[in-house]
Amino acid sequence: MNVAVMKTKAEQAISESFEAVAEKLPGSAAxxxxxxxxxxxxxxxxxxxxxxxxxxYTDLRVNVxxxxxxxxxxxxxxxxxxxxxxLGPMAHVDGHRFVFVNGHHRAExxxxxxxxxxxxxxxxxxxxxxxxxxxxxxxxxxEGGDAVEALNTAFMTDxxxxxxxxxxxxxxxxxxxxxxxxxxASSVTVRNFVTVxxxxxxxxxxxxVVLPGASPDVxxxxxxxxxxxxxxxxxxxxxxxxxxxxxxxxNCDVTLDADATYRNFQFSAGLGLARNxxxxxxxxxxxxxxxxxxxxxxxxxxxxxxxxxxxAVPRCESRELFKGVIDGHGRxxxxxxxxVRPDAQKTDGKQMSQALMLTEDAEFDSKxxxxxxxxxxxxxxxxxxxxxxxxxxxxxxxxxIPEKEARALMIESFIGEAIEKVENEPLRDAxxxxxxxxxxxxxxx
Amino acid sequence: MLEIKNLHVKxxxxxxxxxxxxxxxxxxGEVHAIMGPNGSGKSTLAYVLAGRDGYEVTDGDILWNxxxxxxxEPDERAAKGVFLAFQYPMEIPGVAGLTFLRTALNSVRKKxxxxxxxxxxxxxxxxxxxxxxxxxxxxxKRPVNVGFSGGEKxxxxxxxxxxxxxxxxxLDETDSGLDIDALRIVSEGVNALRDKDRAFVVITHxxxxxxxxxxxxxxxxxxxxxxxxxxxxxxxxxxxxGYAEYTHKAA
Numbered sequence: 283m284n285v286a287v288m289k290t291k292a293e294q295a296i297s298e299s300f301e302a303v304a305e306k307l308p309g310s311a312a313x314x315x316x317x318x319x320x321x322x323x324x325x326x327x328x329x330x331x332x333x334x335x336x337x338x339y340t341d342l343r344v345n346v347x348x349x350x351x352x353x354x355x356x357x358x359x360x361x362x363x364x365x366x367x368x369l370g371p372m373a374h375v376d377g378h379r380f381v382f383v384n385g386h387h388r389a390e391x392x393x394x395x396x397x398x399x400x401x402x403x404x405x406x407x408x409x410x411x412x413x414x415x416x417x418x419x420x421x422x423x424x425e426g427g428d429a430v431e432a433l434n435t436a437f438m439t440d441x442x443x444x445x446x447x448x449x450x451x452x453x454x455x456x457x458x459x460x461x462x463x464x465x466x467a468s469s470v471t472v473r474n475f476v477t478v479x480x481x482x483x484x485x486x487x488x489x490x491v492v493l494p495g496a497s498p499d500v501x502x503x504x505x506x507x508x509x510x511x512x513x514x515x516x517x518x519x520x521x522x523x524x525x526x527x528x529x530x531x532x533n534c535d536v537t538l539d540a541d542a543t544y545r546n547f548q549f550s551a552g553l554g555l556a557r558n559x560x561x562x563x564x565x566x567x568x569x570x571x572x573x574x575x576x577x578x579x580x581x582x583x584x585x586x587x588x589x590x591x592x593x594a595v596p597r598c599e600s601r602e603l604f605k606g607v608i609d610g611h612g613r614x615x616x617x618x619x620x621x622v623r624p625d626a627q628k629t630d631g632k633q634m635s636q637a638l639m640l641t642e643d644a645e646f647d648s649k650x651x652x653x654x655x656x657x658x659x660x661x662x663x664x665x666x667x668x669x670x671x672x673x674x675x676x677x678x679x680x681x682x683i684p685e686k687e688a689r690a691l692m693i694e695s696f697i698g699e700a701i702e703k704v705e706n707e708p709l710r711d712a713x714x715x716x717x718x719x720x721x722x723x724x725x726x727x
Numbered sequence: 728m729l730e731i732k733n734l735h736v737k738x739x740x741x742x743x744x745x746x747x748x749x750x751x752x753x754x755x756g757e758v759h760a761i762m763g764p765n766g767s768g769k770s771t772l773a774y775v776l777a778g779r780d781g782y783e784v785t786d787g788d789i790l791w792n793x794x795x796x797x798x799x800e801p802d803e804r805a806a807k808g809v810f811l812a813f814q815y816p817m818e819i820p821g822v823a824g825l826t827f828l829r830t831a832l833n834s835v836r837k838k839x840x841x842x843x844x845x846x847x848x849x850x851x852x853x854x855x856x857x858x859x860x861x862x863x864x865x866x867x868k869r870p871v872n873v874g875f876s877g878g879e880k881x882x883x884x885x886x887x888x889x890x891x892x893x894x895x896x897x898l899d900e901t902d903s904g905l906d907i908d909a910l911r912i913v914s915e916g917v918n919a920l921r922d923k924d925r926a927f928v929v930i931t932h933x934x935x936x937x938x939x940x941x942x943x944x945x946x947x948x949x950x951x952x953x954x955x956x957x958x959x960x961x962x963x964x965x966x967x968x969g970y971a972e973y974t975h976k977a978a
Contacts, residue, residue: 677817682805682835695821
């Protein structure tokens with residue numbers, strides 16, 4: 283039975299804003315048709331709310347009251363020096379750089395010389411190009427599909443299209459940097475495509491950062507579609523560091539061929555309301571993934587990590603470790619679904635989600651879900667929520683470490699275990715430095 | 728000099744008194760053993776000296792070099808030279824021993840008005856101290872106490888003690904969970920730190936430890952009070968006759 287639900291003000295505003303900007307969004311007629319289909323699908327779906335199981339703890343219908351104008355064109359001046367300031371500790375990551383300002387590619391800020399087997403293009407240009415047809419790549423939104431992904435298709439302005447050639451081994455990481463700049467609060471929608479061909483190896487870091495003095499408000503919708511080929515390896519990270527007000531909706535949809543290796547690390551700090559969705563499908567046997575992350579929430583920040591790992595074929599391995607530090611009235615949400623299909627024998631899956639609660643008002647909702655239809659598998663999951671161990675605190679203090687530092691050391695120790703998962707050392711150090719900054723300490727020399 | 732005067736201590740959230748007028752004096756340069764049956768208040772004494780939460784001093788005082796420790800935070804006490812070697816040293820995953828100890832040492836140095844040590848200077852010092860105690864400082868590259876055996880944990884405590892250079896060392900049941908070889912190594916470490924300016928309070932249930940760390944005095948603690956004080960031979964006596972006499976007396 284379909285019950286007609288009254289549209290909220292925000293849902294109405296989203297549809298109206300699409301009408302207003304549709305002409306300015308890049309794309310051929312076929313792409314425009316996909317966008318129209320997507321906004322139509324969204325219209326039917328509405329903003330996800332708590333009665334939809336996957337959105338039980340993160341109700342967008344309640345939390346999204348205002349809709350910011352889409353950033354369909356942008357001229358905000360940004361220099362490389364400013365970009366490096368925005369990158370903070372990540373400026374030390376030695377890599378290729380592909381840069382977007384308020385959702386629009388800025389070639390003058392790029393650094394992609396001698397990228398070897400790495401081919402990179404701006405999605406905005408590909409969408410507008412008459413020769414490249416991305417409409418085939420853009421999936422139509424299925425009935426009952428994801429409303430956030432539908433909105434991404436409707437509004438996307440730009441993003442990175444990355445292809446790592448067969449057998450290529452790209453040593454330097456590629457940083458796809460999304461900077462927010464200027465005093466204009468807007469909504470930004472970006473779409474990335476990352477394809478790693480058979481036998482190739484690469485590291486891709488998506489960084490969402492803010493220029494000092496930029497508007498603290500943003501509504502971001504980012505979707506990254508990843509394909510990892512046979513025997514290929516992709517080290518993937520997404521780092522989002524903001525000032526506490528951002529609405530950050532991100533999805534990462536990954537398909538793996540046989541014997542592939544995929545590692546993804548999610549780092550979130552200072553996000554007002556974040557939903558980090560990760561959807562992984564094993565399509566070839568013998569592949570391995572490690573999906574991990576660290577998040578820091580304070581004030582009334584809300585960070586949701588929702589993960590679906592679909593073991594559709596035999597002999598694949600999945601590992602997940604998520605750690606959150608929750609202060610003030612902050613809230614952490616973890617939903618981890620592991621599906622093991624009837625044929626997926628010899629699946630090896632392990633999942634762990636832990637939260638450190640620094641106040642009485644901190645909240646953590648954890649929902650591991652194992653759906654196992656095969657009988658010869660090893661799967662396990664665990665979740666913990668705890669406060670700082672007073673005995674450990676006393677141990678540190680009895681050694682002369684003042685309370686504030688002892689607490690910071692223990693939080694660092696907690697979150698450090700997750701950050702250790704990042705294989706790129708400069709990035710690992712940068713994330714540790716962010717965590718220290720968040721704790722109110724300068725990094726130790 | 729450590730002076731404990733008529734110390735009364737109860738649990739903060741319970742009305743049960745654990746130390747009931749304990750008095751004890753330990754001059755610098757001496758090692759005093761506190762022996763007693765389970766439940767006599769030995770560990771409470773150790774924790775109250777180090778300033779752990781959860782205990783309430785209702786009467787009496789603890790003076791270290793003439794200064795009362797009672798209202799000091801644990802880290803302030805550490806800066807004043809108090810060190811507690813834990814019966815069960817804690818594990819701190821994700822924090823390397825070197826980072827932990829350098830943070831601790833520099834916090835203490837800062838409070839004592841001394842310059843902080845740089846990483847190379849600290850490493851050099853750690854190596855020196857380790858060599859003196861026959862402890863390989865490789866263990867400090869691993870997270871604090873994580874995956875250590877009982878013996879390794881106690882050795883790590885002794886190394887921490889050597890680095891922080893406390894003047895009042897409280898050893899809480901350091902012998903528990905140690906085999907004879909580990910006991911010997913740990914005891915040798917403690918003996919190497921004996922010094923005319925340093926006082927030791929060695930808390931133990933068994934006489935065995937005192938074969939290795941020979942005390943200047945032995946006190947019997949039962950029912951929250953020192954029941955008897957004697958020389959090192961008192962420990963041997965207790966080993967033979969047990970604590971029945973004291974618990975009976977207490978009852």
